[in-house]
Amino acid sequence: MATPERRLLLEFxxxxxxxxxxxxxxxxxxxxxxxxxxxxxxxxxxxxxxxxREIFSQLTPGQKLQVARHPRRPSTLDYIQAISDEWMELHGDRRGTDDPAIVGGVGRVDGQPVVLLGHQKGRDTKDNVLRNFGMASPGGYRKAMRLMDHADRFGMPILTFIDTPAAWAGVDAEKFGQGEAIACNLREMFRLNVPIICTVIGEGGSGGALGIGVGDRVLMFEHSVYSVAPPEACAAILWRDAQKAPQAAESLKITATDLQRLGIIDEILAEPVGATHSDPVQAADSLKTAILRHLNELQAMSGAERRELRYQKFRRMGVFTQAS
Incomplete structure (x- = not known):
């Protein structure tokens, strides 16, 4: 019988x-x-x-997706607890819900008061069911926006951590305004005056990631992925075969290297050999160092300068062509 450790090993x-x-x-x-x-x-x-070293330096996009989904990969709460001097979780969207798929609160990083929030997956089946596998409901995005408004009101930088396959796509999610909640966050994050640093720590999928992903700086761990849609969903739509997910992962350009080249992210955070789950402490140290460096740069700007920087950053994304 395989040990628990062996069951968590990836094929490669x-x-x-x-x-x-x-x-x-x-x-x-x-x-x-x-x-x-x-x-x-x-x-x-x-x-x-x-x-x-050889294995983890030559991973395909499909293999990086497996690493990004590793059940022992550090989560939002792991990083918050590792990089913050103190931390207090805040609950509720003030509209009747408290989605556990998004966590957030106030804390200090190197003495600096900040608001920290992000997607939270579970560690086991029971916890994953409770947190809906990190797929947030409309209430989760409204809770995130409430916390970001709080940060803006009190002049605290915002640190977000992205780790979700996608937003929850259930009937109730649509019933309670999933699209509106995410669209509202996209609009409102552009008006905030405080620095916003977003980090893809695992899997960044679709609008579920973008709902807390509008930042002055977007960072990404080396073996994380960031995509317009989960490769399985893309394969099912384009080829009507979810088994072609590795092919979709290649075509979607989901890796940090591809996304930095395309101008979607600003910095790739190197992972320990064997990925972040092999040495979470080293990964957290790397993340904290990068966050503090970017915070120092952003805090030297005015609120108006940061808003303009943020706006132009996202306006530059994508290429438009006109059919003749």
């Missing part, structure tokens, strides 16, 4: 697993026979480190 990590199993076998044998195998173990560990 198999060569690494075999090496690690070999290292453990050598150690077990040395204990039984009382033989010094330190040199052999050192060589095997070096080989394993090399294989890990």
């Amino acid at each position: 990590e198999k060569p690494l697993v075999e090496l690690e199993a070999q290292i453990q076998q050598v150690r077990d044998k040395s204990s039984e026979l009382g033989v010094d195998v330190a040199e052999q173990v050192r060589q095997l560990e070096q080989r394993a480190a090399q294989v890990r």
Whole structure:
């Protein structure tokens, strides 16, 4: 029977697993026979480190999607707790709902008062059901907007963390105004005076990501993805076959490298070898350093300058052609 750790391994990590199993076998044998195998173990560990680097430096878009969805990848709450000096979660959209798929509140980062918010997935099946797999309802986006208005009123920078396959697409979501709630956030985020830094920490999907994604700076972890639609949905629409998701992932240009080249994001945050779930502390340190650097730059500007920067940033996205 597979161990829990083994069940979380991705298909492309198999060569690494075999090496690690070999290292453990050598150690077990040395204990039984009382033989010094330190040199052999050192060589095997070096080989394993090399294989890990090779694997994670050559991931396809489809494989990056798997990494972005890894159940142990750090979540919004993980990063908030790691980078903030203190933190208090705030609840409710003041219209009768409190969507657990979006969390947010006030805190301090390096002594600076900020508002932090983002999508929150679960760690197990029960938690994922509670948080609807990070797919927010209209109430979630209205809660986020309430917190951002609070930040603007009190002059606190806004830090958002994006990690969702898409907004919730259920009947009730449409009934309670999903499209209107996201559109309202897109409009209102452009008028805010305070600095806004958005970071794609896992999966950024469709309007569900954009609902908290209008920022002066948009950062993205190296193995995260950001897309107009989940590749499975795209494949189902274009080819009527969700199994062609890897092909769709390639065509959609969902990787950080592609998106930086297209001008969608501003900075790629390097991940530890083996991705953020292999060393969450190092990932959080990298994120905090980048956020503080961008905050220093943005706080040197006036509110009007930031609004204009934000507006022009998004106006430059995309290419328009006119048919003759």
